Amino acid sequence: MSKPVILCVDDEVVILDSLKIQLKKEFGNVYLYEVAESADEALEIIDELYQDELEIMVIVSDWLMPGMKGDEFLIRVHEKYPKIVKVILTGQADKKAIERAHNEAKLHRCLQKPWDAQELIETIRTGLAKIQ
Template sequence: MAKKTILCLDDERTILTSLKGQLKRNFGSEYGYEFAESPDEALDLIEELVDEDIEILLIVSDWLMPEMKGDEFLIKVHEKFPKIVKVMLTGQADNEAVARAEKEANLYKCLQKPWTEEELITTIRDGISLL
């Protein structure tokens, strides 16, 4: 059976590298991990994973990205895949964007950059436990 997966989206490679290290350190091989540097890349990746019958449990998405804001991305994902748990990671999202994502994408939690590893892992663990 394919591994259940966590997807991380951020336009900064250093953030993705940090997320990857924290996830692997805390969850090891319990989950699969996928990383995307743009919303379009993430949407393509989601379709590929779904086609391969790989379940995406949770998405951690940046908010401020050049092509599309994180709230818009998460709303798009939610429209097609409402069961995926959605977490926004941001240093700059305004309250309206967070409220919109909560209402229209069922946003589970918004973490502020810089986040702590404990905060991230607890959020992911708690979010996945809701499934």
């Protein structure tokens, strides 16, 4: 059986690298870790993963990205894949966007940048506990 996936989406490669390191350190080889530098790229990856019959468990997304913002991205994901745990990681989301993501995408949590690694891990653990 293939491993479930955690997808991280951010337009800054250094953030993606940092997230991937922290997640691998905590969860090891339990998950596959995918990254995307934009919401559009992430949507393509999501479709490819599901075509390959890989299940995405968690998406950690930035809010302020070129093109599509994180709340809109997560709402689109939720419409197609409502069981995915969705987390926004941001330094500058407005309250209305976060509220919209909570209401329309069932956002699990919004974390502020710079984030605390343990808070991120705990957020993912509580999100996973809700769907398992």
